[in-house]
Amino acid sequence: xxxxxxxxxxxxxxxxxxxxxxxxxxxxxxxxxxxxxxxxxxxxxxxxxxxxxxxxxxxxxxxxxxxxxxxxxxxxxxxxxxxxxxxxxxxxxxxxxxxxxxxxxxxxxxxxxxxxxxxxxxxxxxxxxxxxxxxxxxxxxxxxxxxxxxxxxxxxxxxxxxxxxxxxxxxxxxxxxxxxxxxxxxxxxxxxxxxxxxxxxxxxxxxxxxxxxxxxxxxxxxxxxxxxxxxxxxxxxxxxxxxxxxxxxxxxxxxxxxxxxxxxxxxxxxxxxxxxxxxxxxxxxxxxxxxxxxxxxxxx
Amino acid sequence: xxxxxxxxxxxxxxxxxxxxxxxxxxxxxxxxxxxxxxxxxxxxxxxxxxxxxxxxxxxxxxxxxxxxxxxxxxxxxxxxxxxxxxxxxxxxxxxxxxxxxxxxxxxxxxxxxxxxxxxxxxxxxxxxxxxxxxxxxxxxxxxxxxxxxxxxxxxxxxxxxxxxxxx
Numbered sequence: 180x181x182x183x184x185x186x187x188x189x190x191x192x193x194x195x196x197x198x199x200x201x202x203x204x205x206x207x208x209x210x211x212x213x214x215x216x217x218x219x220x221x222x223x224x225x226x227x228x229x230x231x232x233x234x235x236x237x238x239x240x241x242x243x244x245x246x247x248x249x250x251x252x253x254x255x256x257x258x259x260x261x262x263x264x265x266x267x268x269x270x271x272x273x274x275x276x277x278x279x280x281x282x283x284x285x286x287x288x289x290x291x292x293x294x295x296x297x298x299x300x301x302x303x304x305x306x307x308x309x310x311x312x313x314x315x316x317x318x319x320x321x322x323x324x325x326x327x328x329x330x331x332x333x334x335x336x337x338x339x340x341x342x343x344x345x346x347x348x349x350x351x352x353x354x355x356x357x358x359x360x361x362x363x364x365x366x367x368x369x370x371x372x373x374x375x376x377x378x379x380x381x382x383x384x385x386x387x388x389x390x391x392x393x394x395x396x397x398x399x400x401x402x403x404x405x406x407x408x409x410x411x412x413x414x415x416x417x418x419x420x421x422x423x424x425x426x427x428x429x430x431x432x433x434x435x436x437x438x439x440x441x442x443x444x445x446x447x448x449x450x451x452x453x454x455x456x457x458x459x460x461x462x463x464x465x466x467x468x469x470x471x472x473x474x475x476x477x478x479x
Numbered sequence: 480x481x482x483x484x485x486x487x488x489x490x491x492x493x494x495x496x497x498x499x500x501x502x503x504x505x506x507x508x509x510x511x512x513x514x515x516x517x518x519x520x521x522x523x524x525x526x527x528x529x530x531x532x533x534x535x536x537x538x539x540x541x542x543x544x545x546x547x548x549x550x551x552x553x554x555x556x557x558x559x560x561x562x563x564x565x566x567x568x569x570x571x572x573x574x575x576x577x578x579x580x581x582x583x584x585x586x587x588x589x590x591x592x593x594x595x596x597x598x599x600x601x602x603x604x605x606x607x608x609x610x611x612x613x614x615x616x617x618x619x620x621x622x623x624x625x626x627x628x629x630x631x632x633x634x635x636x637x638x639x640x641x642x643x644x645x646x
Contacts, residue, residue: 192532199537203563206541209556210607222555229549236498306501310551311601311613317501351552358611379615 234349337414337430528569557604568596
């Protein structure tokens, strides 16, 4: 005790104090600079490199850590459960294949233009961080595997988030629960459209609902695909009303996120990207190209 | 042990704990450990505040904070500001105590004041960088765990709690 008190004696040096204050002011200045979106964008590449470095360290913590921590007994039970689920899923798979073939035939008959199938990439989540500033995850696939910013990320339960940055060996996923997350969604029953906004307390809230009176308690909500970035129809969660309005019990929170699939945006091409070349012999500039019985027969 | 060595070893420990946390979050920990992880940098900030003011310690805290910023996807400078605030608050807490005070009282007092300093630092960082609200239940839970484990980490970071040599 006395030794501790003696160690407290002795004053700090002026130069040292000034240096530390200067360090603090420098840090505040660095923070202030980042209020500019341009500066934030400029830092993206260094953050991506850092994600790769930290991703390598984090991937060293193997999944077997869970086995060490939680013991074999629980894992054996989980394995037994998984085998049962696998048998059940195989029956569903066969059923789904049959339905898929029938659906494809119907679509061919009705001449329906379906959403293009995307090339998916499977990945493992190697780190999760929900600090005070952001809720993100790190996945062990990077740009060379075809992952791009804006790709959606799903797991077995539903939508998890979006890719916000890609490195060579890792990608960072912005979770639906993050404050900055904005996802257009729609209700399966009410067909109401809304914006899903990340919320620190409840996970995610439904904002700007077009017809909130039509929303049904417990209704499943899926991605609407209105932004052209997310495929339509991916399960997001189930509606629940509380004091502050409608929120979603997120599907991604049903179980820990481990393996995920990264899905690129639907490949719809814009009309400007693939314009129809006007036939110079039949049309003049500004004339509408409308196929009517009269001009089709050439009697105009 | 020399102060520089102590800062170096403490920094390695903090880096290790900070890196391990996000990796283990993906593992299905049993309740109540789910999602909890200590903010290891605060251990260093408060433990090092028990000695003389050290520029090397402050520089190490800035480095550790920047690493934490990258890990946590925070605006660069947010965690360095929190750690420096905790360091300064911890030093002030040690000065505020009477010359002959109980050792444990001094440590606990510095810990609490250091945490308050860190919270203020995070709130200032949030305001300056125009980020979302930072005070959350998760952060408070992490802070509580940090405080509980501080008494285990403190001997590793600063021996008997002091940095004998000034810069």
